[in-house]
Amino acid sequence: MRLSLVSAFIYVCGALAQSGSVSSYISTESPIAKAGVLANIGPSGAKSSGADSGIVIASPSSTNPDYLYTWTRDSSLVFKALIDQFTTGADTSLRGLIDEFISAEAILQQVSNPSGTVSTGGLGEPKFNIDETAFTGAWGRPQRDGPALRATAMITYANWLIADGNTTFVTNTVWPIIELDLNYVAGNWNQTTFDLWEEVDSSSFFTTAVQHRSLREGITLANAIGQTSVVSNFETQADDLLCFLQSYWNPSGNYITANTGGGRSGKDANTVLTSIHTFDPAAGCDVVTFQPCSDKALANLKVYVDSFRSIYAINSGIASNAAVATGRYPEDSYQGGNPWYLATFAVAEQLYDALIVWNQQGELNVTSTSLAFFQQFLPSVTAGTYASSSSTFSTLTSAVKTFADGFVLENAQYTPSDGGLAEQYSRSNGTPVSAVDLTWSYASALTVFAAEAGTTFASWGAAGLELPSTCSAGTSSGTVAVTFNVNATTVWGENIYITGSVPALQEWSTSTALLLSSADYPIWSITVDLPASTQVQYKYIRIYNGQVTWESDPNDEITTPASGSYIENDTWR
Numbered sequence: 202m203r204l205s206l207v208s209a210f211i212y213v214c215g216a217l218a219q220s221g222s223v224s225s226y227i228s229t230e231s232p233i234a235k236a237g238v239l240a241n242i243g244p245s246g247a248k249s250s251g252a253d254s255g256i257v258i259a260s261p262s263s264t265n266p267d268y269l270y271t272w273t274r275d276s277s278l279v280f281k282a283l284i285d286q287f288t289t290g291a292d293t294s295l296r297g298l299i300d301e302f303i304s305a306e307a308i309l310q311q312v313s314n315p316s317g318t319v320s321t322g323g324l325g326e327p328k329f330n331i332d333e334t335a336f337t338g339a340w341g342r343p344q345r346d347g348p349a350l351r352a353t354a355m356i357t358y359a360n361w362l363i364a365d366g367n368t369t370f371v372t373n374t375v376w377p378i379i380e381l382d383l384n385y386v387a388g389n390w391n392q393t394t395f396d397l398w399e400e401v402d403s404s405s406f407f408t409t410a411v412q413h414r415s416l417r418e419g420i421t422l423a424n425a426i427g428q429t430s431v432v433s434n435f436e437t438q439a440d441d442l443l444c445f446l447q448s449y450w451n452p453s454g455n456y457i458t459a460n461t462g463g464g465r466s467g468k469d470a471n472t473v474l475t476s477i478h479t480f481d482p483a484a485g486c487d488v489v490t491f492q493p494c495s496d497k498a499l500a501n502l503k504v505y506v507d508s509f510r511s512i513y514a515i516n517s518g519i520a521s522n523a524a525v526a527t528g529r530y531p532e533d534s535y536q537g538g539n540p541w542y543l544a545t546f547a548v549a550e551q552l553y554d555a556l557i558v559w560n561q562q563g564e565l566n567v568t569s570t571s572l573a574f575f576q577q578f579l580p581s582v583t584a585g586t587y588a589s590s591s592s593t594f595s596t597l598t599s600a601v602k603t604f605a606d607g608f609v610l611e612n613a614q615y616t617p618s619d620g621g622l623a624e625q626y627s628r629s630n631g632t633p634v635s636a637v638d639l640t641w642s643y644a645s646a647l648t649v650f651a652a653e654a655g656t657t658f659a660s661w662g663a664a665g666l667e668l669p670s671t672c673s674a675g676t677s678s679g680t681v682a683v684t685f686n687v688n689a690t691t692v693w694g695e696n697i698y699i700t701g702s703v704p705a706l707q708e709w710s711t712s713t714a715l716l717l718s719s720a721d722y723p724i725w726s727i728t729v730d731l732p733a734s735t736q737v738q739y740k741y742i743r744i745y746n747g748q749v750t751w752e753s754d755p756n757d758e759i760t761t762p763a764s765g766s767y768i769e770n771d772t773w774r
């Protein structure tokens with residue numbers, strides 16, 4: 202009896218998975234994905250024997266590849282999906298499991314490991330043994346996205362607890378864990394990191410973006426529970442992170458370069474995952490935070506997707522504006538370098554998120570940056586704003602919906618009849634490849650299905666963020682070239698420097714003050730890029746035999762023009 206029921210179930214799944222609609226795939230795959238996630242969480246998950254309470258294994262696969270470890274990134278993304286289900290009321294049974302995750306992570310934070318102790322960098326350790334001991338083998342470490350993602354998952358739960366009247370538990374138990382992670386983010390974001398694929402040691406768009414997000418929502422939480430001492434530092438670091446985030450945009454390629462190192466094209470699912478994991482429905486199509494419907498994120502999505510059209514045999518014969526299977530990055534060769542379920546689902550999720558915002562705002566913008574994306578669906582479309590009452594809006598949104606569904610159906614086509622989601626499927630024939638039952642694959646199914654249903658989650662504070670005026674990273678606009686000339690008589694061996702109130706003028710440091718040229722002595726001169734339309738204070742200093750002499754008070758001051766350049770002529774005081 203039991204056996205025949207199981208066979209009937211498998212038969213139905215198989216039939217639907219191979220040829221059904223998106224809704225039929227979702228209705229069969231959704232419970233399988235949820236069960237797949239839960240099976241991989243200790244201590245009682247069906248496939249995670251040996252894992253401690255609250256510990257998420259990456260996959261039950263213990264050889265080729267051996268994923269029987271717990272990664273902070275994977276665990277945090279998986280629990281964020283579960284916490285979202287719990288806090289929105291979709292599954293109120295998850296609270297005990299979430300509390301076990303909190304306890305487990307509190308232990309892991311304190312485990313000394315090859316990256317350090319809790320206070321010397323250990324929070325950047327990427328993975329641990331499933332009995333909560335350190336993994337001491339060689340690995341790509343540190344990976345600085347983990348603490349940020351863990352903080353984001355826990356902040357989501359903390360906000361729910363506060364709304365539920367349980368601030369005590371937040372203040373006493375959850376906040377101390379979050380605070381350690383956010384202090385780590387604030388103190389270390391500007392150092393290199395291995396990327397989320399554990400291969401490239403540089404700076405990484407995904408890491409920068411999730412770090413920025415975690416600090417923003419951390420500031421709100423800290424204020425809500427009176428932990429205000431961290432706020433000013435977090436604000437400064439978040440502003441700097443947001444500036445730095447802009448620098449990944451590649452204006453000539455019209456896409457986001459995923460890593461500053463690595464020597465690849467930089468086209469990478471890293472960027473699409475960023476878009477869905479920093480989605481804030483309250484922020485509209487904000488481009489500064491690369492929201493899913495922002496012109497840059499859409500332009501990037503097209504370039505990323507197109508990079509897989511010709512390299513996978515299973516994508517051949519598919520129209521150039523239709524969905525295809527996608528992987529981590531086109532140059533990938535790991536385990537054969539195949540399509541990944543979580544990458545292909547992420548494309549669909551970004552598009553569903555975009556549709557949510559366009560429908561909510563009742564309009565859609567096409568810009569010169571996103572034109573190529575939209576012209577895939579309507580070659581005659583031009584830049585402009587299209588209200589929901591227009592036929593252009595209807596044409597484009599329905600085409601984007603079909604496009605999005607196509608990515609889900611790609612994965613559906615290559616989901617085996619039992620619904621199991623491995624890490625990859627073969628680029629040549631679509632059979633599952635690499636680790637079986639990848640927890641992150643199942644979690645990515647849960648989040649894309651929620652987005653398809655129009656589900657949104659609480660804002661993290663992306664709305665209305667503006668780039669600080671001192672932020673010039675990645676953009677040549679926003680700065681003006683200012684030449685400082687000062688008439689100063691000096692003795693042999695004595696030099697004139699400038700230091701001032703903005704980073705470009707070394708923020709009043711004398712040890713890193715900028716040396717002026719004496720080519721036109723007694724006029725000393727230097728040209729510096731300064732933020733436009735900004736009041737800047739400065740002084741010249743003389744340094745002779747290491748001895749610093751400041752100009753007399755008051756500080757010199759200029760207001761830089763909005764654009765162009767500016768020449769300031771001074772005489773030493």
Ligand SMILES: *[C@@H]1O[C@H](CO)[C@@H](O)[C@H](O)[C@H]1NC(C)=O
Nearest residue numbers: 296300362366367369370371
């Ligand atoms: C607060 O939440 C924690 C974690 O779920 C729970 O153990 C505790 O009983 C809650 N306290 C109250 C007063 O609801």
Ligand SMILES: *[C@@H]1O[C@H](CO)[C@@H](O)[C@H](O)[C@H]1NC(C)=O
Nearest residue numbers: 390391392393404444445674
């Ligand atoms: C540190 O920040 C500066 C300013 O945004 C940036 O130019 C530099 O690349 C960053 N370095 C790392 C490793 O993040």
Ligand SMILES: *[C@@H]1O[C@H](CO)[C@@H](O)[C@H](O)[C@H]1NC(C)=O
Nearest residue numbers: 485486559562564565566586
């Ligand atoms: C469209 O562009 C206008 C003008 O820049 C902006 O105010 C509006 O929020 C945008 N709408 C969407 C949905 O992006």
Ligand SMILES: *[C@@H]1O[C@H](CO)[C@@H](O)[C@H](O)[C@H]1NC(C)=O
Nearest residue numbers: 687688689690722723724772
């Ligand atoms: C520099 O200042 C000295 C003394 O004030 C003045 O005599 C000289 O003409 C100035 N030189 C220039 C090039 O402005």
Ligand SMILES: *[C@@H]1O[C@H](CO)[C@@H](O)[C@H](O)[C@H]1NC(C)=O
Nearest residue numbers: 684686759767768769770771
């Ligand atoms: C400084 O002198 C140059 C010519 O040497 C002149 O073009 C410029 O306008 C002067 N700057 C100011 C602020 O007067």
